[in-house]
Amino acid sequence: MLPHALIKDTDYAESLNKLGFCVVPLFTVAQLEQMRELYHQNAIDNKVSGLIASHSKSTGDQSRNVSSSIKDIVMPALQEAFEDFSFFMAGFMVKEGNTPGELPLHQDWNIVDESRFNSYQIWVPLDLSHAENGGMYVLPGSHQFFNNFRSGSYGIPNIDTDEPLRPFITDMIIPPGSALVFHNSLFHASYPNHSSANRISAIVSICSKDAGIKYYHKNEVANCTDVYTITSDIFLRNLNRLENKGLPEEFLKHEIMPLQQLDNSKISSADLIAGFKNHFGDIESFEPLQLHILKDGELEKKLKKEGYAVLDLLDGSTVAELKEKYINQFGAPHTAIGRFTPMEHATPADKRKIHDFILDRIRPALDRHFKDYQTPIASYFTKYANSTGDLSWHTDASLLLNTHIEPHYGIWCPLVDVSPKNGALCIIERSHKFSHVVFLNGLAWPYDAYTDVFEKKKKVFTLKAGQVVLFDMRLVHHATPNETDEDRICFAVRFTHKKSKFYSFRCEDEDKSIVSVYEETPNFYLSDDWSGANQVGTHNRIGKMKDIYAVINYGRIESALMANEPVAG
Ligand SMILES: [Fe+2]
Numbered sequence: 001m002l003p004h005a006l007i008k009d010t011d012y013a014e015s016l017n018k019l020g021f022c023v024v025p026l027f028t029v030a031q032l033e034q035m036r037e038l039y040h041q042n043a044i045d046n047k048v049s050g051l052i053a054s055h056s057k058s059t060g061d062q063s064r065n066v067s068s069s070i071k072d073i074v075m076p077a078l079q080e081a082f083e084d085f086s087f088f089m090a091g092f093m094v095k096e097g098n099t100p101g102e103l104p105l106h107q108d109w110n111i112v113d114e115s116r117f118n119s120y121q122i123w124v125p126l127d128l129s130h131a132e133n134g135g136m137y138v139l140p141g142s143h144q145f146f147n148n149f150r151s152g153s154y155g156i157p158n159i160d161t162d163e164p165l166r167p168f169i170t171d172m173i174i175p176p177g178s179a180l181v182f183h184n185s186l187f188h189a190s191y192p193n194h195s196s197a198n199r200i201s202a203i204v205s206i207c208s209k210d211a212g213i214k215y216y217h218k219n220e221v222a223n224c225t226d227v228y229t230i231t232s233d234i235f236l237r238n239l240n241r242l243e244n245k246g247l248p249e250e251f252l253k254h255e256i257m258p259l260q261q262l263d264n265s266k267i268s269s270a271d272l273i274a275g276f277k278n279h280f281g282d283i284e285s286f287e288p289l290q291l292h293i294l295k296d297g298e299l300e301k302k303l304k305k306e307g308y309a310v311l312d313l314l315d316g317s318t319v320a321e322l323k324e325k326y327i328n329q330f331g332a333p334h335t336a337i338g339r340f341t342p343m344e345h346a347t348p349a350d351k352r353k354i355h356d357f358i359l360d361r362i363r364p365a366l367d368r369h370f371k372d373y374q375t376p377i378a379s380y381f382t383k384y385a386n387s388t389g390d391l392s393w394h395t396d397a398s399l400l401l402n403t404h405i406e407p408h409y410g411i412w413c414p415l416v417d418v419s420p421k422n423g424a425l426c427i428i429e430r431s432h433k434f435s436h437v438v439f440l441n442g443l444a445w446p447y448d449a450y451t452d453v454f455e456k457k458k459k460v461f462t463l464k465a466g467q468v469v470l471f472d473m474r475l476v477h478h479a480t481p482n483e484t485d486e487d488r489i490c491f492a493v494r495f496t497h498k499k500s501k502f503y504s505f506r507c508e509d510e511d512k513s514i515v516s517v518y519e520e521t522p523n524f525y526l527s528d529d530w531s532g533a534n535q536v537g538t539h540n541r542i543g544k545m546k547d548i549y550a551v552i553n554y555g556r557i558e559s560a561l562m563a564n565e566p567v568a569g
C-alpha cells in the first residue's frame with residue numbers, strides 16, 4: 001500500500017502518487033511578499049552566483065533563522081492543504097539572472113524511509129516561472145524508478161537531459177502563489193535563466209508526521225548503511241560537513257541497513273527512459289494530467305493518445321431545438337467575413353444568453369461523459385453558405401497556463417450534417433503532442449511553416465448532426481470551405497476542470513515574444529471586456545514571459561509529421 005499522500009485534495013494526492021508531483025495554488029500574494037521581504041532582509045542576493053541554496057551558503061544559525069521564518073509564513077497555508085505532516089526545513093533557491101546552464105535532472109536526499117513514508121519538496125517561485133527564466137521540469141513517475149538512498153556520502157544521480165530523454169520530461173508554467181510539490185525521490189531539473197533577473201524561489205521540505213527524519217550514511221568500511229535519526233537543527237548545523245561526505249560527531253544513535261549496491265552516479269539517461277517506459281507502459285497514451293474531467297478512462301486514454309474522439313452526443317430533437325434557436329435569432333447573415341459567432345459578433349448580453357441556452361439543452365448529454373468540469377465558452381459557430389470563411393490552420397487561444405497538466409478539451413457539434421463540401425472540421429491527428437505552449441492573438445503562430453503539410457495530412461470529419469468531435473484544445477485544426485447553399489451551423493463548447501484557473505495573454509513585443517499574463521475569473525470570456533480580437537482583461541497582471549516558443553522542438557514535430565500516414569476523410 002502506498003504511504004499516505006499528505007495532501008488533502010484527492011486529485012492532487014493521486015497525481016503525487018502516480019506522477020510524483022502536482023502544481024497547486026497554495027499561497028497568497030501577501031505571503032509571497034513576506035517571503036520576498038525575508039529574502040532581502042537576509043541579503044541573500046549578495047550570495048548569489050549561478051544556482052545557490054541559501055542553506056548551503058550560510059552559517060547554521062543563519063539557515064535556521066531563515067528556515068523558521070519561512071515556516072512562520074507558510075505553515076497556515078500548508079495546514080490548509082496538507083495533513084499528518086511535519087515541517088522539516090526551508091530555504092531559498094536562487095538561479096542568478098543570465099545563467100546559461102541547466103541544473104541536471106537529479107533526486108534530492110532521502111530524509112525518510114521512502115518505502116513507508118512520504119517526503120516532499122514544495123518549490124515556491126516568487127514570480128511567474130517558466131522555461132525561459134529558470135523554471136523547473138520533472139520526469140513523471142521517476143519517484144518510483146529506484147528505491148535508492150541519497151545523501152552526502154551516497155551522492156545523488158545527476159543526469160543531463162540529452163535529446164532521447166527530452167521528450168519524456170514535463171515542464172510547467174507556475175504562477176505566483178502556486179507551487180510545485182514533488183517527492184524527494186522524483187527526478188527534477190531547472191532550465192537556464194535567460195532573463196536578467198535572479199529567479200528567486202523558496203523551497204519547503206515536509207514529510208509524514210510519524211516518519212522521523214533520517215540521514216542515510218554510506219559506510220564503506222563496515223560495508224553497511226548507517227541510518228541516523230536527526231532533526232532540522234542538527235541537519236542545518238552540519239550541512240556543509242554532510243555535503244562533503246563527512247559525519248558530524250553529534251550524530252549518535254543509528255540503526256544499520258545493508259549497503260546499497262546501486263551506484264547513484266551510474267544512473268544514466270537510458271535508465272530513466274527505460275524506467276519511464278516500464279512505469280507507464282503504453283507511452284503513446286501518456287500525458288501528465290493531474291486533473292481529470294472524463295468519466296470514462298478509456299475515452300481519456302484515447303484523447304491522450306490521438307487528441308480527439310467522435311461521440312454520438314445529441315438526439316434529433318435537441319439538435320432541432322438548438323438549430324431553431326439559432327435560425328430565429330441569427331438566421332440572416334450578420335458578417336461579411338463568411339463566418340459568424342455570437343462570441344464575437346453579438347452583444348455581450350446575447351453572448352451570455354446563448355451560452356446558457358446551449359448548456360441548458362445539452363447538460364444531460366454532457367453529464368454522461370464529463371465530471372468535475374466547467375464550461376468557460378459555449379457558442380454557435382457558423383460558416384455561411386458559399387463561403388471559405390477567413391480562418392486558416394490554427395490552434396485556439398489558450399485559457400490555461402498548463403494544458404498538458406490540466407485538461408482543456410472542446411466539443412465541436414454540427415447542427416446540420418457535415419461533409420468536406422460544407423465546412424467540416426479538419427484536424428491534425430496527435431498534434432496536441434507538438435508542444436504545450438500558450439497560444440494567443442498577436443504573436444505569430446509557431447506552426448505557420450507547416451500549413452502545406454497539414455493540408456496533406458489532415459483528417460476531415462464527415463458527421464451527422466448531433467455527433468461531436470471531442471478534442472484536446474492544443475490540436476491543430478480548421479474547417480473546409482462551405483461550397484453549398486446552406487449555412488453550416490454548429491456549436492462548440494470548451495471544458496476545463498472546475499479547479500483550473502483561467503488566464504489571458506497579451507503580446508507586448510512580437511520580436512522578443514514577450515507576453516503579459518493576466519489571471520481571469522471563470523466568467524471572463526462571457527464578460528463585456530472580452531472580444532475575439534483583444535481578449536485581455538485589465539485587472540490582475542501576474543507577470544510576463546519571454547520567448548514562449550523557445551521550448552518547441554521543431555525537429556520532433558517535423559519527424560512526427562513525416563511519420564504520420566496521410567489520413568483519408
Ligand atoms: Fe533538487
Ligand SMILES: [Fe+2]
Nearest residue numbers: 394395396477
Ligand atoms: Fe478554432
